[in-house]
Amino acid sequence: MSFPGQRLQLRLVERRETAEKPLSFLQILNKADQPLDKRWRLYFSLGLTPKEGETRVLKIIIDGRYGYLEPTADWTALPSGGSVEIPVEGWLFTHMPLQARQGFHLLTWETTPAAGVLTEPQCLPPDLLDINSTPNPWIAQTSPSCDIFPDSPAHRFRINNQGVREGEFTVIPTPKELEFKGPAFRCLGFNYDDPEIGKVFAHNKGAETLPIRVRYDQKLEGYSIQVNSNEVVILSGSDTATFHAAQTLRQLINSQNLLQPCQILDQPAFIHRGLFIDIARHFHGVDDLKTIIQAMAAYKMNRLQLGISNDEGWRLAIQGLPELTDIGGRRAFIPEGSKSVDALYPAWGDGPEECHNFLTDEEFIELLRFANQAHVEIIIEFNLPAHANALIRSIAASGRYEIVDPDDQSTYTSAQGYSRNVVNVCQPDTFVLTRRILETIAKYYSMAGLRLRHIHLGGDELPAGAWLGSPVCRNAPFWSPDWDMTSESDREAATGVLQKYYVESILNIIRDIDPDVMTGFWHEMAPFIPDKANTYITGWYTEDPPAGSIDSILSRQQNLVVANASFLYLDMPYSLHAEEPGLPWAAYTSTRRIHDFDPFDCWDIDSESNIKGIQAQLWTETVYDQATLHYYLFPRLLAVAERAWCKKSGPWSNFAHAVGSRELAHLDTLGIKYRLPPPGIQIDNHYLKANSTYPGLIIRYNQQGENPTANDPELIDQLDINGISEIRLAVFSPSGERSSRVEIVKNLLDANLN
Structure with missing residues (x-):
């Protein structure tokens, strides 16, 4: 009977030889009731590479980064309940769970590989070292302006604090010229004839709707918008420019359906x-x-x-x-x-x-x-x-x-x-x-x-x-x-x-x-x-x-x-x-x-x-x-x-x-599950503060050892941490339906987040 591959467990493990030199290992654990002899091939698709000098297994590449490890004459049969570690290269993924995503599949046989049985071994979560510095030091040369500091909550708090002050209103992307001209007024929709506007706004002829009038001038490279409480006037050089104007107008209306009179002149810098x-x-x-x-x-x-x-x-x-x-x-x-x-x-x-x-x-x-x-x-x-x-x-x-x-x-x-x-x-x-x-x-x-x-x-x-x-x-x-x-x-x-x-x-x-x-x-x-x-x-x-x-x-x-x-x-x-x-x-x-x-x-x-x-x-x-x-x-x-x-x-x-x-x-x-950045955190004089890369997003916390939900309290300003042994924080989406990666802070007064 060939070896039951589904009873083989694999895990990527990291240890630190020196402060600057982490080592990676492929740990093979035999949970079957028979030894793993020399009749096997362990296939991978992400280029798994044994360290130079490893003689128990041989790497064979078939195509690109796809290949397999097979035992050599130096391989000793792995007994039931036994384990072995093969030193491997970390490649670009040192300290990252991605290095364990190798697509492992195991071929075992009694007579020949062609008559073998293919199974998928159990892949255990990797056991990785914490990141203390970049494992890819060349990035400092290829990208000198890149932030190569580990992304800790404290580092994130400093970055967020440095970058975000009181922001003024803007459209994305920023118009060439934008000037507001008076107090906002209520707008519950638009009525219009131009089909390009209809790609962005539903047509609405009810009360408190605003007419949009579009005029074309082919000499224009972009568009202009004039908004007042009576109408919106768009001067456009093309259908594309009118569509872009409508996208700008969408961003001018806030969540309370208020629209501020303004004048915009805009065109792209690049084609x-x-x-x-x-x-x-x-x-x-x-x-x-x-x-x-x-x-x-x-x-x-x-x-x-x-x-x-x-x-x-x-x-x-x-x-x-x-x-x-x-x-x-x-x-x-x-x-x-x-x-x-x-x-x-x-x-x-x-x-x-x-x-x-x-x-x-x-x-x-x-x-x-x-x-x-x-x-x-x-x-x-x-x-x-x-x-x-x-x-x-x-x-x-x-x-x-x-x-x-x-x-x-x-x-x-x-x-x-x-x-x-x-x-x-x-x-x-x-x-x-x-x-x-x-x-x-x-x-x-x-x-x-x-x-x-x-x-x-x-x-x-x-x-x-x-x-x-x-x-x-x-x-x-x-x-x-x-x-x-x-x-x-x-x-x-x-x-x-x-x-x-x-x-x-x-x-x-x-x-x-x-x-x-x-x-x-x-x-x-x-x-x-x-x-x-x-x-x-x-x-x-x-x-x-x-x-x-x-x-x-x-x-x-x-x-x-x-x-x-x-x-x-x-x-x-x-x-x-x-x-x-x-x-x-x-x-x-x-x-x-x-x-x-x-x-x-x-x-x-x-x-x-x-x-x-x-x-x-x-x-x-x-x-x-x-x-x-x-x-x-x-x-x-x-x-x-x-x-x-x-x-x-x-x-x-x-x-x-x-x-x-x-x-x-x-x-x-649009149904897009965008990345929500985790909160930055600072602890100072028994008080915990947190911030977000994007102001306006809510940070919630939990003190009961569970990940925060939309029902947990919002962190406003700061939190007195006296008597708190653990706190978990996350940034939530505007709908409250999704949250960022959770930051868990224990031993708060010694958490090195000042």
């Missing part, structure tokens, strides 16, 4: 106010995307870049190419020796269960129409030439196109661990297939009644060494016989020529489809783009980019969208705290950090003429469900909207008051 969402790593469907589009529209963001392809998935059905989603949209455990491989391997914390997710053509066309109604343009990102594992695997299964060189001897490993994730740019089929995909995407836009205006073709993270051992490439007419592949400079030269050929070829295809389509690339492709090409660059460098990198893009007169990873990567944790999820390779990114970000000062940009806008990114390696999707995005996306609309943000205190007193309640109406 590109974007958000990128990766739906390849972890899929998020139509309903989630519609909610995000509604939120973007509410704060005047206008471009949603949708990452449909990456190594870990292909998520858009392409008519005539069913294999792309039949295989690229499916993940499953693939037994050893399988004759047909009809799925990708698990990835990024996924277990062995099969999942099959993608957008159908009908869903995508309907999504295009929905977004267009909200004045949001969807830009498809189809990633080439690297990050193409899902594409390559899917096409190989059908055998209809040859997009890799079967005789390629190139050796490389991508940043995500793939060794065969680059299409061959010297194979004609690469461009035949690309043309077919791009033509189909353009057709979808046409079927939605729209025109394809932008496409993004990725181009990032080409692994060093790709193509250099390909006979097809070495026989290409532009390959120099003088190149020596043992010379690093010649290897770089050859790679550059191949990239330039790829870019020129792909741009020719797009020009054939529609010469007016503007093509985006990540910044790695910037040096290879022809002069005056109809393109733009998405720059994801950090706060400390390589010398001359930004200047070289702008000196070539290339259009630049700022996507600075130190400020605009929303998959970063909000702060340095074990319970803040994220992939902290670049920064810890609070909402305020985004709000205060100056894209020009950060990268020393002198001329603004080629800066087309700002774009936030949400890569979904650790975004497993709707709850984490909302948590990562909101309320940070409101700060992105502020930065993308205005060249200079208004005071943080105004923004924070607007979020806490008004805009979180609006997100509630």
